[in-house]
Amino acid sequence: xxxxxxxxxxxxxxxxxxxxxxEIGKYWAEDMRWYVPGHNMLSGWKTGLNAFLGFxxxxxxxxxxxxxxxxICTTTSDEYSADVTRNRGQCASIPAKQLDxxxxxxxxxxxxxxxxxxxxxxxxxxxxxxxxxxxx
Amino acid sequence: xxxxxxxxxxxxxxxxxxxxxxEIGKYWAEDMRWYVPGHNMLSGWKTGLNAFLGFxxxxxxxxxxxxxxxxICTTTSDEYSADVTRNRGQCASIPAKQLDxxxxxxxxxxxxxxxxxxxxxxxxxxxxxxxxxxxx
Amino acid sequence: xxxxxxxxxxxxxxxxxxxxxxEIGKYWAEDMRWYVPGHNMLSGWKTGLNAFLGFxxxxxxxxxxxxxxxxICTTTSDEYSADVTRNRGQCASIPAKQLDxxxxxxxxxxxxxxxxxxxxxxxxxxxxxxxxxxxx
Amino acid sequence: xxxxxxxxxxxxxxxxxxxxxxEIGKYWAEDMRWYVPGHNMLSGWKTGLNAFLGFxxxxxxxxxxxxxxxxICTTTSDEYSADVTRNRGQCASIPAKQLDxxxxxxxxxxxxxxxxxxxxxxxxxxxxxxxxxxxx
Numbered sequence: 001x002x003x004x005x006x007x008x009x010x011x012x013x014x015x016x017x018x019x020x021x022x023e024i025g026k027y028w029a030e031d032m033r034w035y036v037p038g039h040n041m042l043s044g045w046k047t048g049l050n051a052f053l054g055f056x057x058x059x060x061x062x063x064x065x066x067x068x069x070x071x072i073c074t075t076t077s078d079e080y081s082a083d084v085t086r087n088r089g090q091c092a093s094i095p096a097k098q099l100d101x102x103x104x105x106x107x108x109x110x111x112x113x114x115x116x117x118x119x120x121x122x123x124x125x126x127x128x129x130x131x132x133x134x135x136x
Numbered sequence: 137x138x139x140x141x142x143x144x145x146x147x148x149x150x151x152x153x154x155x156x157x158x159e160i161g162k163y164w165a166e167d168m169r170w171y172v173p174g175h176n177m178l179s180g181w182k183t184g185l186n187a188f189l190g191f192x193x194x195x196x197x198x199x200x201x202x203x204x205x206x207x208i209c210t211t212t213s214d215e216y217s218a219d220v221t222r223n224r225g226q227c228a229s230i231p232a233k234q235l236d237x238x239x240x241x242x243x244x245x246x247x248x249x250x251x252x253x254x255x256x257x258x259x260x261x262x263x264x265x266x267x268x269x270x271x272x
Numbered sequence: 273x274x275x276x277x278x279x280x281x282x283x284x285x286x287x288x289x290x291x292x293x294x295e296i297g298k299y300w301a302e303d304m305r306w307y308v309p310g311h312n313m314l315s316g317w318k319t320g321l322n323a324f325l326g327f328x329x330x331x332x333x334x335x336x337x338x339x340x341x342x343x344i345c346t347t348t349s350d351e352y353s354a355d356v357t358r359n360r361g362q363c364a365s366i367p368a369k370q371l372d373x374x375x376x377x378x379x380x381x382x383x384x385x386x387x388x389x390x391x392x393x394x395x396x397x398x399x400x401x402x403x404x405x406x407x408x
Numbered sequence: 409x410x411x412x413x414x415x416x417x418x419x420x421x422x423x424x425x426x427x428x429x430x431e432i433g434k435y436w437a438e439d440m441r442w443y444v445p446g447h448n449m450l451s452g453w454k455t456g457l458n459a460f461l462g463f464x465x466x467x468x469x470x471x472x473x474x475x476x477x478x479x480i481c482t483t484t485s486d487e488y489s490a491d492v493t494r495n496r497g498q499c500a501s502i503p504a505k506q507l508d509x510x511x512x513x514x515x516x517x518x519x520x521x522x523x524x525x526x527x528x529x530x531x532x533x534x535x536x537x538x539x540x541x542x543x544x
Contacts, residue, residue, distance in 0.1 A: 006252075037257070123179075134312060134316070136316040272451045349414065350514075354514070375528070398535070399534070
């Protein structure tokens, strides 16, 4: 098994951000799944690449495309990677609502593609994340 | 800068679990700090190795020493490591209260010692973690 | 101003449960609003009787019509009432998920009709309520 | 059974605020209990008048005596009262942390004294209340 590298992780996220479905498919397995933390309307498992991309679109829409992730560090092993990002955004319907959290994403890889991702949020960011996506 | 290795991470946790203060000091810097997630009575920054060890003792006492961590994976880079663990325990005062969460700890290293650690919990585990440490 | 009575409160809830829109309109003002607690997908202000009834239908659907309220006590004044209820239900999509909370509803009255209602949940029930309506 | 009146409720709270233990004992039964909402370090049952008064003292200390309650309405029945208050305060150790919630307290009465009280918080105030009392 070839080791997962920080470059591979960076390429996978770059493909995701490009929105190019072919490019995305090079790094993210069709049968992947993704676990969104918290207990808000977006929380829980997204099963399949299409469901994951649908989740990403929803994040974009609900935040008026203001959502952005800045990488802090990336760690890897033969099978896993973990990247820490500072995530910021503004609520599309209530602009006064700001999100500013530090999250970590643990990705599991197989044959150069992500087959599972799980997010987790540091500090009291999970409560902030829940409140950000709620109507109140 | 020498790369952080999974072995180094494993040794640091083994030292921590040994309770041997000299051994712990080999892997955890005296001026380290640790960030506990959630908004419960244990949450927030623990500044200094002694404060971090005090936090660990409190976890032990409040869980009647039932708290245990099982490693799922460890990833590393030159400066950081991230280890995912399944954490289980039972509340000492309310035995019906069980904790079963998957957490990730992002450690920052300098000269072979941890200088900062931050925990984060997957899924809806942060709410469970908050409820576990509360009196209700 | 005539005092609000427990009988009036009971009649208003009975009309609500009957589903008869004409009957409901006798006790609930068309321009009423209702405040759902927590930070879940149902939380926040429901403005107007139709929005409130839409919320009630959603509670019914998401709980497979298992949601029920049992009255514990009702208090009144000239302008307000407060009724405490034990609310129980089962999640339609995840039957293992049970709700069992004690809530209080503070209703404001004008000319014999409810013009505003706000719910609040005792103990740690708000977290349970948030988790009940989340996908995880 | 004589009906609980808004005047009786107001007198009970005035006695509580006076800090005069004899006066307090006229309205609050020695074997009363009080249920604090949320899952923070103050949450849960306080059993006995002394435990309840200890809780009130803790609220005062942790808020640098900035905690205040403003009555919005009071409702009563033969056995119960419910009072809605706007509660505001500032964290003693982190002054930037403000509390501004609307709560309702349901009191059960026997022979002119409170034998049980349970608080509940409207909107998303329970999360705010939990965060207010946490160290983060």
